[in-house]
Every structure is written in C-alpha cells, then in structure tokens.
Amino acid sequence: MKAGEKLKKIETVSLIGLGAVGSAYGSKLHDGLKDSLQVVASKERIQRYENTGIVVNGQDYHFQYITPEIKREPADLVIFAVKNADLAQAIQDVQHHIGPDTIILSLLNGISSEGEIESVCENQHILYSVCVKIDAVRQQNETNFSSLGWIEYGEKDNSKSENVLAVQELFERVGIPYKISEDILHSMWWKFMVNVGINQTSAVLKAPYKVFQSVPSAYKWAESTMREVVALSQKIGANLTEEDVASFRPILHNMSPNGKTSMLQDVEAGRKTEVEYLAGTVIKLGGEYGVPTAINEQLYRIIHIMEDMTTQH
Numbered sequence: 001m002k003a004g005e006k007l008k009k010i011e012t013v014s015l016i017g018l019g020a021v022g023s024a025y026g027s028k029l030h031d032g033l034k035d036s037l038q039v040v041a042s043k044e045r046i047q048r049y050e051n052t053g054i055v056v057n058g059q060d061y062h063f064q065y066i067t068p069e070i071k072r073e074p075a076d077l078v079i080f081a082v083k084n085a086d087l088a089q090a091i092q093d094v095q096h097h098i099g100p101d102t103i104i105l106s107l108l109n110g111i112s113s114e115g116e117i118e119s120v121c122e123n124q125h126i127l128y129s130v131c132v133k134i135d136a137v138r139q140q141n142e143t144n145f146s147s148l149g150w151i152e153y154g155e156k157d158n159s160k161s162e163n164v165l166a167v168q169e170l171f172e173r174v175g176i177p178y179k180i181s182e183d184i185l186h187s188m189w190w191k192f193m194v195n196v197g198i199n200q201t202s203a204v205l206k207a208p209y210k211v212f213q214s215v216p217s218a219y220k221w222a223e224s225t226m227r228e229v230v231a232l233s234q235k236i237g238a239n240l241t242e243e244d245v246a247s248f249r250p251i252l253h254n255m256s257p258n259g260k261t262s263m264l265q266d267v268e269a270g271r272k273t274e275v276e277y278l279a280g281t282v283i284k285l286g287g288e289y290g291v292p293t294a295i296n297e298q299l300y301r302i303i304h305i306m307e308d309m310t311t312q313h
C-alpha cells in the first residue's frame with residue numbers, strides 16, 4: 001500500500017459453508033458484524049438451519065441467510081468454507097456476492113481451491129489462506145472448538161497489499177486470530193503436508209488427536225506420510241524440510257485430545273472424504289515429478305474402500 005492511501009474497510013462479508021470451520025469463524029464474524037455477515041445457502045439448507053438452529057460452543061446463532069438467486073450489491077469480502085467436492089457449486093451460488101473489488105478467502109484444505117475459484121470468477125482479489133490449529137468438531141447443527149487456531153493468509157507474491165491490510169483490520173475488529181504469511185506458498189504446502197499426514201491416518205485409524213499425542217507408532221506413520229509431501233515440495237519450490245515436519249508436533253500436542261480431523265469427522269458421519277484433494281493430489285504430482293508416493297497410494301486405496309463400504313451397505 002502506498003503512503004497516504006486510505007485503508008480499505010471491510011463492511012460486508014458473505015460466507016458460504018456453515019459446517020465446522022464456517023460456523024466457528026462465522027460465529028466471530030456474526031458477533032462483530034451482526035447482519036452485515038450474510039450466509040449464502042439454498043432454501044432447503046436455510047430451512048434446516050432455521051429449524052434446528054446453529055449452535056457454536058453451546059450458544060445459539062441466528063445468522064442472516066440469503067439464497068443464491070437473490071441479486072444484491074457485491075460483498076466486500078467473500079469467504080468459502082465448504083468441502084472441496086462442493087466448491088464448484090458454491091462458486092456458482094455465491095456469484096451475486098462477488099464483484100470486481102470483492103476480496104475472496106478460501107479456508108478449504110488442499111492446494112487447489114484458490115486456483116479453482118480464480119479460474120471461474122472474474123476477480124483479481126483472491127488471497128491465499130489456510131486455517132491452522134483449529135480443532136472444530138461438528139455434529140449435525142452443533143460445532144464445538146477449544147481453539148480457533150489462526151487463519152494464515154497472504155497475497156500470491158507475499159506483498160502487504162491493501163487487501164491484506166483490510167482483512168487484518170477486519171480480523172482485529174471481530175477477534176479472529178490470524179497471521180500474515182511471509183511465504184504463502186510455503187504456508188499452503190506446510191498445511192497440505194499436515195493434512196496429508198494427520199487427516200488420512202486419523203481417518204483410517206479412527207483416531208482422535210489423543211492417539212497421535214500418546215501412541216508414537218501412530219504419529220510416526222503420519223510423519224512418514226508427510227515426508228512424501230516434503231519430497232514433492234522440493235521439486236515444486238515450496239521447499240519444506242524436516243524442520244517443517246517437526247514444527248507440527250507441538251501444535252498437535254496442544255490440540256484438544258478428543259478433537260478429530262475433518263476427514264475423521266467425514267468418515268464417522270458417512271460423508272465422502274477429501275482424499276482426492278490430499279492423497280489424490282500427492283499421487284498425481286508424484287507421477288509428474290518422479291517422486292515415490294507409496295504410502296499415499298495405500299491410503300488412497302484404503303480410504304476409497306472405506307467410502308465404498310459406507311455407500312454400499
């Protein structure tokens with residue numbers, strides 16, 4: 001941002017996806033912005049949310065809902081918090097909220113959602129982001145978390161642009177913990193490495209965080225899975241190292257012992273998992289760059305079998 005320029009202020013926010021992550025951060029945005037936060041959802045979803053209510057850490061939330069077809073002024077900020085498989089539909093559903101100046105944040109795991117949004121939306125204001133250390137668990141309409149962790153975000157070129165500063169001001173105002181990344185490619189790949197390691201092994205072992213906190217062989221397996229991402233990252237220029245693998249250990253040990261990764265939550269709820277965006281991506285990139293991905297290949301297979309067992313029984 002140039003000296004003398006006025007800071008852009010985010011007044012209106014539209015959120016799509018009111019699950020574990022969306023309702024956890026959405027509760028903070030609602031507390032701070034009231035009805036200037038709008039939640040985009042179909043009529044059927046809204047009816048469900050209004051019938052059951054949305055409960056976050058024991059508190060009832062009544063969000064301002066809006067259906068996708070309603071035309072309105074673009075929002076200052078649009079936040080995506082759906083699962084990867086629902087992203088294409090969510091992009092369509094939120095079209096009326098995105099204008100040429102709207103800032104966009106995608107809280108999805110994996111390394112592809114920003115590119116997917118960019119390829120569809122005529123918008124030059126997509127910031128890259130990941131959420132770190134949040135331990136939100138959702139059961140139907142109820143979300144509980146002991147830590148919101150933080151949202152780590154930044155421009156593709158790591159500049160402290162006016163959009164980065166506007167989001168910082170919003171996060172300060174509503175109390176969402178954040179970090180502005182010094183190297184967003186590294187941050188995205190670090191989070192990808194964590195999810196590839198812990199989400200997939202926890203789903204297969206049906207293990208909450210306490211298992212990885214107390215059973216060394218379980219954590220060793222998760223770390224071996226992460227190391228395939230480390231090897232890939234070196235080919236791609238994200239340059240993760242053994243230090244990055246080690247840096248997740250203290251974070252894991254501080255997470256709620258009964259907390260569960262989003263993939264374990266999917267398995268327990270009988271939902272399709274995000275394995276395509278984790279092991280699926282690792283295997284594809286491994287093929288392109290000549291990096292062995294044997295552990296991810298096995299996980300990919302097992303998690304698909306688990307999904308088939310749910311749908312066929």
Ligand SMILES: NC(=O)C1=CN([C@@H]2O[C@H](COP(=O)(O)OP(=O)(O)OC[C@H]3O[C@@H](n4cnc5c(N)ncnc54)[C@H](OP(=O)(O)O)[C@@H]3O)[C@@H](O)[C@H]2O)C=CC1
Nearest residue numbers: 017018019020021022041081082083086090108109136262
């Ligand atoms: N859970 C966690 O702790 C963490 C999750 N993540 C990542 O965040 C993303 C979201 O995960 P999570 O919150 O766990 O997922 P959930 O499944 O809990 O929530 C996703 C929500 O999106 C809603 N949704 C899907 N499509 C639409 C649509 N077109 N319009 C409106 N709402 C829609 C779903 O609605 P409905 O329920 O009505 O179908 C659901 O409430 C994932 O990529 C995940 O990997 C990242 C960090 C931590």
Ligand SMILES: CC(C)(CO)C(=O)C(=O)O
Nearest residue numbers: 132133134135260261262
């Ligand atoms: C890092 C972790 C495991 C918790 O925030 C996550 O991203 C997930 O559950 O998907």
